Amino acid sequence: MTLEMHVSIEDLLRFRDGGLPAEEVVPLSRHLATCAACAALAQEMFAGDIERLGRALGERELARSRRMTRIVFAAAAAAILIVIALAVVLRPSKSIPPVAHRPPPRSTTPSRWDAVKTEALRAGFIAAPAVVDSVRILPSEQVRGLDSDEPATALQPNGVVLDDARPRFRWHVKGGTTATVSVFADGNLVIRSPAVRGSEWTPERDLPRGAVYQWQLEVKTRKKTYTVPAAPARPPSFAIVDEESHRRLADARREAPGDHLLLGILAAHAGLQAEAVEELDRYSAAHPGDAAARALEASVRHWTVR
Amino acid sequence: MTEILQANDRALHPLLEAADENAAERAMETLIARAEGVAGQVVAYYRRRSLIGPDDADEILSAVRNRLFLKLRRVRGAASQGIASFDGYVAGVAYNAVNDLFRQRHPDRRTVEATAEANDLPDTAPTPLVRLEQRADVRQLWREIQLLRPHQRAALLLNLRGDDGRNMVGLFVLIGIASIEDVAEALAMPIEELASLWNDLPLDDLGIAARLGLTRQQVINLRRSARDRLERRMRLRVVDNNAGIRTS
Numbered sequence: 001m002t003l004e005m006h007v008s009i010e011d012l013l014r015f016r017d018g019g020l021p022a023e024e025v026v027p028l029s030r031h032l033a034t035c036a037a038c039a040a041l042a043q044e045m046f047a048g049d050i051e052r053l054g055r056a057l058g059e060r061e062l063a064r065s066r067r068m069t070r071i072v073f074a075a076a077a078a079a080i081l082i083v084i085a086l087a088v089v090l091r092p093s094k095s096i097p098p099v100a101h102r103p104p105p106r107s108t109t110p111s112r113w114d115a116v117k118t119e120a121l122r123a124g125f126i127a128a129p130a131v132v133d134s135v136r137i138l139p140s141e142q143v144r145g146l147d148s149d150e151p152a153t154a155l156q157p158n159g160v161v162l163d164d165a166r167p168r169f170r171w172h173v174k175g176g177t178t179a180t181v182s183v184f185a186d187g188n189l190v191i192r193s194p195a196v197r198g199s200e201w202t203p204e205r206d207l208p209r210g211a212v213y214q215w216q217l218e219v220k221t222r223k224k225t226y227t228v229p230a231a232p233a234r235p236p237s238f239a240i241v242d243e244e245s246h247r248r249l250a251d252a253r254r255e256a257p258g259d260h261l262l263l264g265i266l267a268a269h270a271g272l273q274a275e276a277v278e279e280l281d282r283y284s285a286a287h288p289g290d291a292a293a294r295a296l297e298a299s300v301r302h303w304t305v306r
Numbered sequence: 307m308t309e310i311l312q313a314n315d316r317a318l319h320p321l322l323e324a325a326d327e328n329a330a331e332r333a334m335e336t337l338i339a340r341a342e343g344v345a346g347q348v349v350a351y352y353r354r355r356s357l358i359g360p361d362d363a364d365e366i367l368s369a370v371r372n373r374l375f376l377k378l379r380r381v382r383g384a385a386s387q388g389i390a391s392f393d394g395y396v397a398g399v400a401y402n403a404v405n406d407l408f409r410q411r412h413p414d415r416r417t418v419e420a421t422a423e424a425n426d427l428p429d430t431a432p433t434p435l436v437r438l439e440q441r442a443d444v445r446q447l448w449r450e451i452q453l454l455r456p457h458q459r460a461a462l463l464l465n466l467r468g469d470d471g472r473n474m475v476g477l478f479v480l481i482g483i484a485s486i487e488d489v490a491e492a493l494a495m496p497i498e499e500l501a502s503l504w505n506d507l508p509l510d511d512l513g514i515a516a517r518l519g520l521t522r523q524q525v526i527n528l529r530r531s532a533r534d535r536l537e538r539r540m541r542l543r544v545v546d547n548n549a550g551i552r553t554s
Contacts, residue, residue: 009347009397016476018505025501029479029486037391040315042480043441044394048402049477050444052468057533186347210354242355 007031007038008188012045014208019243021165021206113252113262120265121292125299131239131271132303134212135159155217155228158236161271163249165206165240171217171228173199180218184235185211195220210242245270260286261293268300276300313388314381315395321382334378338371341396345370348400358404366403373399405470441481448483450539452492454532459492460518461528462536464509473507 014020154172181193214235217228264279280297324330380386466474478484490497
């Protein structure tokens with residue numbers, strides 16, 4: 001796999017922070033080794049980390065020596081205290097009353113999933129996370145954007161948060177045309193499809209998680225090339241849930257596949273409205289008397305009509 | 307002039323070639339506008355992770371503008387090193403501003419081992435490792451790392467973390483000192499394995515011990531001996547360099 005385009009600033013930050021998908025680590029590294037522009041970008045960008053590396057190595061070494069000294073002193077002090085304590089305890093004495101044996105307290109710490117559910121039920125609602133606002137389609141935007149003579153309509157995904165890092169892009173297109181999908185994040189091109197004859201396309205690699213994307217079509221007919229939607233209409237946008245939310249959901253699906261209340265709450269926290277409503281629906285169907293769960297479901301449904 | 311232009315990103319050429327102050331002012335405004343977009347990407351990255359808030363974002367963007375303004379004036383007056391990548395420079399300024407903000411806000415996150423005890427530390431001169439300043443220093447460090455024994459390299463590199471706790475091995479790749487293949491070779495592992503491990507770096511001592519078939523204490527000892535050797539070697543290099551300066 002090779003990178004056909006330049007790396008973005010976000011790619012470099014993800015590489016640095018350990019948030020880049022594993023399959024992109026090697027292509028990005030190799031691209032840096034061969035592309036002078038991207039190499040210069042990265043070198044300028046992370047020049048400040050050079051000092052940080054040296055500082056970390058030096059300070060850690062000094063601090064470790066210091067800590068080891070402290071540990072030795074602390075151990076010696078503890079040993080002395082233990083000797084003194086044993087001398088006092090073992091001294092024969094009739095005045096010390098017998099101590100009743102108590103079993104150790106039973107652990108009441110709830111699992112991490114129980115805490116998630118308890119907190120949500122106590123709140124009584126789930127607010128839309130920021131990512132939902134970032135892709136929300138305003139009512140005024142639902143009717144504008146696509147002129148009647150534009151060659152493609154019904155662009156999806158739009159206005160949604162997705163868990164799938166390889167979303168399927170779909171559109172309705174008149175016959176005899178080809179279309180190219182361009183996907184952007186923060187104004188930078190992230191991926192571009194080849195010219196597609198059909199009306200859908202799925203990327204061959206994952207889009208980075210935790211980002212909001214806009215996309216557009218370049219439709220070629222025999223006479224003309226159109227960009228859809230045409231300016232000034234807002235391009236369709238969507239977001240992909242971040243790595244942490246994705247992992248939590250994946251863990252929950254694996255560890256508690258039948259816990260629809262939990263899965264619904266986690267999906268809602270990630271911004272996955274449709275999935276959250278579906279899971280909470282399934283829970284409510286099985287627990288019709290649970291008003292608190294119904295309230296959660298209502299709050300998530302409410303996101304779109306706010 | 308040609309040399310100055312070659313040392314700088316093409317985006318800076320209008321500023322460097324400006325015939326008068328008005329033209330320079332216009333070029334600078336264009337660059338600062340471009341910089342806001344670049345710095346905005348760094349800020350947006352950290353905002354999406356909820357690591358900074360809207361007020362922080364404004365503060366960071368303001369810091370970037372101020373720093374850039376001063377830098378551009380120095381570049382224009384040929385009083386500063388060139389900027390090979392304007393976008394990279396701006397992204398770096400923003401990235402460092404975010405790191406500074408973290409450090410101010412979470413001084414304890416500058417790691418347990420590091421400055422939490424800094425006030426108690428003996429006032430010793432910094433070791434050469436502490437004085438890594440340029441790519442050449444890191445290149446020398448990497449050469450020395452390559453000369454370590456395989457287990458020493460693994461114990462050091464798999465746990466190499468910055469003062470913010472994050473993986474530092476990537477820096478060798480990011481600043482063009484080592485390729486990803488070099489890093490995999492240094493760790494004696496296939497490149498695919500390194501890629502799958504990348505997001506889990508730095509590993510803790512138990513994780514490294516399990517990989518190497520050693521005990522945790524052996525890993526700690528290996529890393530300590532690796533650092534001792536690196537420190538000695540880097541110190542020798544400083545002595546050699548100083549001798550070179552004196553005799554030249």
